[in-house]
Amino acid sequence: MSIDPRHYHQPSWRKPVGMLTIVGLIIAWAVLVGSLSPWIGTLPVWAQVPVYVVLGIVWIWILPLKRLLAWMETGRWR
Template sequence: MLAILLLILVWVVLVASFSAQIGALPILVQALLYVTLGIVWITPLKPLLRWMETGRWRAPQR
């Protein structure tokens, strides 16, 4: 659970550090960028969540 919180904290700090540059963009580009960044952060969490549920890092082979 601490790894998840740490990942979220790092992601928030990273995105917030670019807020001045993002704020200079047109509003629709900002919205698209923030929506994309809001979805992308979950990608590295997939293996961690899988490991927490199953004890394996990778999905089972078929």
């Protein structure tokens, strides 16, 4: 059984670069939240939840990763 050259796909360099960028973003997020933890810890628990939701879900996952994942797949930022 031979590989049909029409269906052979060369792996893109964007995926490993994107994965390393994701790891870098997670590390940067952890450092940021860790440095903010003395301030966040003084807030009441009911106020801490929205802060962590915004810092975690919106800041690290939705805003940068949506476009980064699109770039990894298509090569375009939009």
